[in-house]
Amino acid sequence: MDSQELSSAHLIRGPSPPGPPSGACPGSRTPGGRRKQDWSCSLIVASLVGALGSSFLYGYNLSVVNAPTPYIKAFYNETWERKHGHPIDSDTLTLLWSVTVSIFAIGGLAGTLLVKLMGKCLGRKYTLLVNNVFAVSAALLMACSLQAGALEMLIVGRFIMGVDGGIALSALPMYLSEISPKEIRGSLGQVTAIFICIGVFTGQLLGLPELLGKESTWPYLFGVIAVPAVVQLVTLPFLPESPRYLLFDKHDQAGAEKAFRTFLGKEDVSQEVEEVLAEGRVQRYIQLVPVLELLRTPSVRWQVLTVVITMACYQLCGLNAIWFYTNSIFGKAGIPPEKIPYITLSTGAIETLAAIFSGLVIERLGRRPLLIGGFGLMTVFFGILTVTLTLQDHAPWIPYLSIVCILAIIASFCSGPGGIPFILTGEFFQQSQRPAAFIVAGTVNWLSNFAVGLLFPFIQPQYNQGARDMQPDGRCLKEPS
Numbered sequence: 001m002d003s004q005e006l007s008s009a010h011l012i013r014g015p016s017p018p019g020p021p022s023g024a025c026p027g028s029r030t031p032g033g034r035r036k037q038d039w040s041c042s043l044i045v046a047s048l049v050g051a052l053g054s055s056f057l058y059g060y061n062l063s064v065v066n067a068p069t070p071y072i073k074a075f076y077n078e079t080w081e082r083k084h085g086h087p088i089d090s091d092t093l094t095l096l097w098s099v100t101v102s103i104f105a106i107g108g109l110a111g112t113l114l115v116k117l118m119g120k121c122l123g124r125k126y127t128l129l130v131n132n133v134f135a136v137s138a139a140l141l142m143a144c145s146l147q148a149g150a151l152e153m154l155i156v157g158r159f160i161m162g163v164d165g166g167i168a169l170s171a172l173p174m175y176l177s178e179i180s181p182k183e184i185r186g187s188l189g190q191v192t193a194i195f196i197c198i199g200v201f202t203g204q205l206l207g208l209p210e211l212l213g214k215e216s217t218w219p220y221l222f223g224v225i226a227v228p229a230v231v232q233l234v235t236l237p238f239l240p241e242s243p244r245y246l247l248f249d250k251h252d253q254a255g256a257e258k259a260f261r262t263f264l265g266k267e268d269v270s271q272e273v274e275e276v277l278a279e280g281r282v283q284r285y286i287q288l289v290p291v292l293e294l295l296r297t298p299s300v301r302w303q304v305l306t307v308v309i310t311m312a313c314y315q316l317c318g319l320n321a322i323w324f325y326t327n328s329i330f331g332k333a334g335i336p337p338e339k340i341p342y343i344t345l346s347t348g349a350i351e352t353l354a355a356i357f358s359g360l361v362i363e364r365l366g367r368r369p370l371l372i373g374g375f376g377l378m379t380v381f382f383g384i385l386t387v388t389l390t391l392q393d394h395a396p397w398i399p400y401l402s403i404v405c406i407l408a409i410i411a412s413f414c415s416g417p418g419g420i421p422f423i424l425t426g427e428f429f430q431q432s433q434r435p436a437a438f439i440v441a442g443t444v445n446w447l448s449n450f451a452v453g454l455l456f457p458f459i460q461p462q463y464n465q466g467a468r469d470m471q472p473d474g475r476c477l478k479e480p481s
Helices: 003-013 041-052 055-063 069-084 090-148 151-179 182-206 218-223 226-238 243-248 253-264 270-282 291-296 298-316 319-324 326-332 337-365 367-390 398-414 420-427 434-459 463-469
Strands: none
Touching: 041 055, 041 151, 041 182, 041 226, 041 253, 055 151, 055 182, 055 226, 069 090, 069 151, 090 151, 090 218, 090 226, 090 243, 090 434, 151 182, 151 243, 151 420, 151 434, 182 337, 182 420, 243 253, 243 270, 253 270, 291 298, 291 434, 298 420, 298 434, 319 398, 326 337, 337 367, 337 398, 367 398, 367 420, 420 434
């Protein structure tokens, strides 16, 4: 059935019978029948559950490797010595650790390239569901690596977790943009950024020495990954598929109308259906656009350029270096080692609050002011941070000024640049172009992430900080109490 027949069928059936829509929140309408908000219970649950098993895990995996760094390096040294008969040299250890951190991005790139096929065959919702298999598999591999005495399991687990992240960061924004009313699409899109920040904060929190950041318990930091994945796996099946996917790809107008009613919390969804059908009539004979064709299309050249630049800046601005190597950065800034885990925790709290603030004001201020303002403030505070790091030995209070600058950089990033690139990718392109656009954005995102994760330990040597915590052969001097 083509889109014209679908439209005719809708007119023949007439309006849907009255009754309370599935998933509507009590009190979502005023006594006069006008909706107070465009949010429904199902829309909120879909965004929260979708983000918990997707962007939350991405954020968690950015920060979770930071706290157990000395213990994982010690594990690498012991495994190497057992296999080769001699301790690992410092350069090889640094390279192995860099690969462990950065291979997450290579997996992310692989996941991004899978999204188009999975999204076409499975739909948005079932892509997110199948993606949980990668998360659970990775969690088991990494959690059991110490007991098995195989450092390869940890590295492979990080790669598989990257595949999960690559799929999630493309499929989730696509799903959220297609189930949300356009009036709140920006705010709902910020859920992705908010849960990335919450994931980073959770990784920092669980990495405290009082919790799981100890030599005997660090594998459980990776085992925790399975919990959000399982929650999404048992919850998301009860929510509808993207109504746009149902109309465009499955030609299921009845299912799309039901999904719209559930997500929008209202009975009359004829306007929303007609808008999608109108877009379908325009693109009736248009197939999914390949990536190369998208890059060669003059009409979307500026959109592609904007997405590429914002995604590259998202990674190369330095925030992932802070998340991956927070302890080392603070150590080089002259912060006492015993205070570092708690100062690190404050970075996660600041970025979560900033992301929530962005979600509250994005529809009022717009995408452009938040994006330009965020990057502008980051430039200012990075300049001040460069000065404080250069002069950190001249006064005892200068290292703490460095902390303030880092927190300000994080707040500036999460108030705009931290989430808006994902929203722009969903809003700039038509349905037929959107999967290819997310592949382009994801490729730039993950390649930049890989470059930061791999090269930063060599750009900013960690030997001085590492000497405080580790012996030359990589073993920890003591376990924090």
